[in-house]
Amino acid sequence: MSPGFFKRVSVIGLGYIGLPTAAIFASREIEVVGVDINRRAVDTINSGKIHIVEPGLEAVVRSAVKRQHLRATTEPETADAFLIAVPTPFNGTGFEPDLSYVRAACEAIAPVLEKGNLIVLESTSPVGTTEKMAHWLAAARPDLVFPEHGGQQGDIDIAYCPERVLPGNVMRELVSNDRIIGGLGKRASNRASALYKTFVQGDCIVTNARTAELAKLTENSFRDVNIAFANELSLVCDRLDIDVWELIHLANRHPRVNILQPGPGVGGHCIAVDPWFIVYSAPDETRLIRTAREVNDRKPEWVLEKIRAAIGAALLARPATSAAQLPVACYGLAFKPDIDDLRESPALEIARRLATEHPGPLLLVEPNIDALPSGLEGASHVTIETAHREAAVHVMLVDHREFKRSGVPSGECVDVRGVWTGADALGSQAAA
Incomplete structure (x- = not known):
């Protein structure tokens, strides 16, 4: 035809x-x-x-x-x-x-x-x-x-x-x-x-519909498993007091090793969703895919624990300041760098959780959107400069290019993308 x-x-x-x-x-x-x-x-x-x-x-x-x-x-x-x-x-x-x-x-x-x-x-x-x-x-x-x-x-x-x-x-x-x-x-x-x-x-490669459907799910599930490995490594390194960015950089010097970067979880409509479609279709045969999905789904809670600890440290350093007076800044809401897509974003989930539990000012920096989405009505959409100047706790969630050029802010920092802690300087491969 x-x-x-x-x-x-x-x-x-x-x-x-x-x-x-x-x-x-x-x-x-x-x-x-x-x-x-x-x-x-x-x-x-x-x-x-x-x-x-x-x-x-x-x-x-x-x-x-x-x-x-x-x-x-x-x-x-x-x-x-x-x-x-x-x-x-x-x-x-x-x-x-x-x-x-x-x-x-x-x-x-x-x-x-x-x-x-x-x-x-x-x-x-x-x-x-x-x-x-x-x-x-x-x-x-x-x-x-x-x-x-x-x-x-x-x-x-x-x-x-x-x-x-x-x-x-x-x-x-x-x-x-x-x-x-x-x-x-x-x-x-x-x-x-x-x-x-x-x-x-x-190339346009012809197959049958069922194989094409599973091929798409397989591609994203493969990536999800690999990201889960990196995210699990970040938990291990935190427990053992090891720099995960340096560890991955060193491991990737092996000619057949290519570990991705950890992050706050996995977002987007595809990688965060597609593996569950396979699990739903074959629940007894998908133990590895399910476990990887669970590792990535649990990562936002781990990040929140780190943020709570940073808030506690900031309050100890400021004995005259209450939690209601302590500004916290989150950098990035999209599910990956340099886009405006918020679908299934772990960064957005973390920001929404903070909006409900932190009584103080919540400053959100997301340069790719014009207005904050629902669930963040009490937060402020601010510039990088405002967040650096006003916040006492800084949380790097998405490594947008603007953040890589803005320097390291003063105060307590929680960096789950390696922007302030040296991942980019080490030259590690960024996770998609």
């Missing part, structure tokens, strides 16, 4: 993955209709601006909108291909995946589907989700034939193609990275591969 067959592409969900993907397609002079329930995001995009932070994205969106290759709307419209890029969180009861957003997207596009359409799910999903999509769509459109697991063809082709990009570098990696494409049938795989080859310079 010629890539030119897809004259109109609809992207459902205009968030951190959907909007860059829509913009890249539009930059190839394909008509793109982006769909999102967020009216503010839709209006922002249609004005040629963006509602998220991603280097290089706004220029592409502005150009695509100006040239009328991209527009956004709140209601699905007809298209040749539909890409679904919506959230897949937990449902709040244990670690069962919440597929309601994917199902809602399917039900939203069902009325406008036509024979010959291609639907691609990009959302990170548990194994079997692509097949569930076919069932949901079949129930909504009994007049159309949808593919079944095993390769039976239908009027509509359905495939799974997960994103594999690094926030902050999305616009480059969308083009350069390989893509795994798993269709419900060979025709769906080949058509989805043709669609992505309109902009992907890496």
Whole structure:
């Protein structure tokens, strides 16, 4: 199937993955209709601006909108291909995946589907989700034939193609990275591969939907296990009074050792969530993956213990000062450096906990957002200079580039990213 067959592409969900993907397609002079329930995001995009932070994205969106290759709307419209890029969180009861957003997207596009359409799910999903999509769509459109697991063809082709990009570098990696494409049938795989080859310079590797779904989960679970090793090492070093940054630097001098850096935990929608999707699917076979997830999930509490100790030390040094008068500053709320994404952020979790338990001023430094999120109503959003000047306790949670240039503040310091304690000087590899 010629890539030119897809004259109109609809992207459902205009968030951190959907909007860059829509913009890249539009930059190839394909008509793109982006769909999102967020009216503010839709209006922002249609004005040629963006509602998220991603280097290089706004220029592409502005150009695509100006040239009328991209527009956004709140209601699905007809298209040749539909890409679904919506959230897949937990449902709040244990670690069962919440597929309601994917199902809602399917039900939203069902009325406008036509024979010959291609639907691609990009959302990170548990194994079997692509097949569930076919069932949901079949129930909504009994007049159309949808593919079944095993390769039976239908009027509509359905495939799974997960994103594999690094926030902050999305616009480059969308083009350069390989893509795994798993269709419900060979025709769906080949058509989805043709669609992505309109902009992907890496390889488009074809497999089945279930394997593609598990491949995405496996990639992030692998990284989670490695980060858990670094985080556990930081606990061991703290117990044994050893500098973890020096230890990792020395261990990484071995030609076959590449330990990541520890941090306050693991955040983001992918690495903090995807391993649980595997555990949910195969609970008896995933002891290592579960344990790694538990190590990383417990790290914020360890950080809070260190902050409480630092507050206690600061109060001892200031006998005339009460806890209600002691300013504490946290540096960074995003889930990783140099982005505005707060999803599943351990730094944000720590800040919210401090907001509830520390009676004194809480100063939050996050240069990548304009306003503090909910749960931090009593805190102050301040500059680096204000935090350095006013706080008695300083907590480094996210190693944004601005913090690396600002020097070490005076007072009690809790540094879980090695910015003030020498990790960067040692040249260790930073964890993603």
